[in-house]
Amino acid sequence: MKKILIPVGILLVLGILIYSKAVGTYNQFVQLEEGINGEWAEVQTQYQRRTDLIPNLVSTVKGYAEFEQETLTGVVEARSKATSVQIDPTNLTPEKLAEFQQAQDQLSGALSRLLVTVEKYPDLKANQNFLELQAQLEGTENRIAVARRNFNESVKGYNSTLRVFPNNLFAGWYGFVAKGYFEAVAGADKAPSVQF
Amino acid sequence: MRYLSASKLVVVLALFLLQGLAFAQDFPAAPNPPRLVNDFTGTLSADEVNQLEQKLLAYSDSTSTQVSIVLLGSVGVYEISDYAFQLGEQWGIGGKGKDNGILILAAMNDRKVFIATGRGMEGVVPDALAKRIVNNLILPNFKTEAYYLGLDEATTMIFKLASGEYKADEVMSDGEDNPILGILFLLFFIFIFVVLPIIKNRKDNNNHMGGKGGGIDFWTTLLLANALGGSGRGSGGSFGDSSSGGSSFGGFGGGSFGGGGAGGSW
Numbered sequence: 001m002k003k004i005l006i007p008v009g010i011l012l013v014l015g016i017l018i019y020s021k022a023v024g025t026y027n028q029f030v031q032l033e034e035g036i037n038g039e040w041a042e043v044q045t046q047y048q049r050r051t052d053l054i055p056n057l058v059s060t061v062k063g064y065a066e067f068e069q070e071t072l073t074g075v076v077e078a079r080s081k082a083t084s085v086q087i088d089p090t091n092l093t094p095e096k097l098a099e100f101q102q103a104q105d106q107l108s109g110a111l112s113r114l115l116v117t118v119e120k121y122p123d124l125k126a127n128q129n130f131l132e133l134q135a136q137l138e139g140t141e142n143r144i145a146v147a148r149r150n151f152n153e154s155v156k157g158y159n160s161t162l163r164v165f166p167n168n169l170f171a172g173w174y175g176f177v178a179k180g181y182f183e184a185v186a187g188a189d190k191a192p193s194v195q196f
Numbered sequence: 197m198r199y200l201s202a203s204k205l206v207v208v209l210a211l212f213l214l215q216g217l218a219f220a221q222d223f224p225a226a227p228n229p230p231r232l233v234n235d236f237t238g239t240l241s242a243d244e245v246n247q248l249e250q251k252l253l254a255y256s257d258s259t260s261t262q263v264s265i266v267l268l269g270s271v272g273v274y275e276i277s278d279y280a281f282q283l284g285e286q287w288g289i290g291g292k293g294k295d296n297g298i299l300i301l302a303a304m305n306d307r308k309v310f311i312a313t314g315r316g317m318e319g320v321v322p323d324a325l326a327k328r329i330v331n332n333l334i335l336p337n338f339k340t341e342a343y344y345l346g347l348d349e350a351t352t353m354i355f356k357l358a359s360g361e362y363k364a365d366e367v368m369s370d371g372e373d374n375p376i377l378g379i380l381f382l383l384f385f386i387f388i389f390v391v392l393p394i395i396k397n398r399k400d401n402n403n404h405m406g407g408k409g410g411g412i413d414f415w416t417t418l419l420l421a422n423a424l425g426g427s428g429r430g431s432g433g434s435f436g437d438s439s440s441g442g443s444s445f446g447g448f449g450g451g452s453f454g455g456g457g458a459g460g461s462w
Binding site for chain 1: 223327457
């Protein structure tokens with residue numbers, strides 16, 4: 001009888017250890033994922049803010065009749081394309097995120113082209129309404145950049161936790177997968193030279 | 197063993213990531229002793245730095261809103277806005293949770309300036325107004341190399357916009373629960389210095405009643421003086437503090453920046 005008790009005891013202790021480790025890891029994954037969901041909501045809020053600003057911008061600019069219609073339609077089209085790409089926060093795969101980013105970056109490009117052409121119209125540039133819109137738009141771009149960086153940092157924490165041993169085994173069992181990053185804007189990989 | 201190897205791996209991975217990012221040398225460490233005005237370029241005279249410091253400090257003391265000024269050479273390949281947000285976040289300008297910090301960052305060699313507003317300040321200093329402060333107050337002065345004047349006018353305008361948004365925690369004049377706290381303290385002191393001695397003196401009859409009596413007066417006076425001083429400071433605090441000139445900044449509070457603000461170049 002005693003001979004059987006010892007292996008059973010060892011197995012029991014091992015089982016409890018593995019179980020508690022498994023539960024702890026699962027909870028950790030869930031917490032990290034919730035963090036990412038929060039950051040993602042912030043990213044979407046800021047992109048939405050930009051989308052909402054565009055109709056105002058377009059109608060302000062339209063008032064100046066001589067303004068090129070092509071650039072304006074470019075913005076409007078890019079906007080509708082960007083709003084059509086929506087991601088469910090539970091499905092933040094690298095592919096999905098790349099698609100989302102591409103649509104939004106297209107809109108960024110169209111917007112910056114619009115703002116460049118505006119330089120040719122002094123009347124428009126002096127328009128107070130336009131200046132406020134421009135400041136708001138710049139502020140939104142800044143907020144997007146911050147939200148994207150925070151999102152990337154959360155994803156980095158999550159992905160690196162997910163991929164180390166033994167967490168990778170648990171992640172496989174539970175079905176947690178690595179999430180996508182926002183790619184850095186071109187030119188961001190140059191060596192920075194900051195002077196204090 | 198499993199735990200050990202896992203934690204080691206995480207540490208190695210973290211080190212690897214940190215190395216790749218190399219954030220550390222791009223941002224100056226938070227000043228120690230903490231200061232609100234940090235001129236790394238020597239553009240402002242010591243006197244001007246001190247005047248700005250006292251002005252911002254007085255405002256921070258009376259409202260808890262931390263407005264910080266940083267002048268540095270160049271932000272490198274960073275966007276000045278991005279650099280300002282990251283620097284503000286790393287130093288933690290503004291109170292934790294309130295995020296009521298504002299950073300005025302100027303890169304002298306780049307000839308660029310940016311006012312970054314903490315998340316809690318985006319309402320009182322919206323981007324459009326920050327833009328106007330930059331365009332109307334900072335840039336014209338910076339163009340004529342009147343750096344102190346530009347910063348002085350900009351901070352004054354920010355104070356005007358932000359006044360009344362946040363009150364300092366320490367100022368006990370208008371809080372609802374503060375009188376209760378005061379009464380509790382009063383009761384506590386009465387208990388310690390009045391009730392306890394009376395009980396004690398009851399046991400051994402005529403002891404130093406006079407000495408204890410003096411104690412009551414001393415503590416009560418101190419308490420009253422404190423209470424009066426605290427409420428009196430509420431309104432006129434900024435003037436009193438700026439004239440004294442000797443006080444120093446207690447440190448940044450851990451505020452966060454979400455991308456608010458505006459900038460320009462001269």
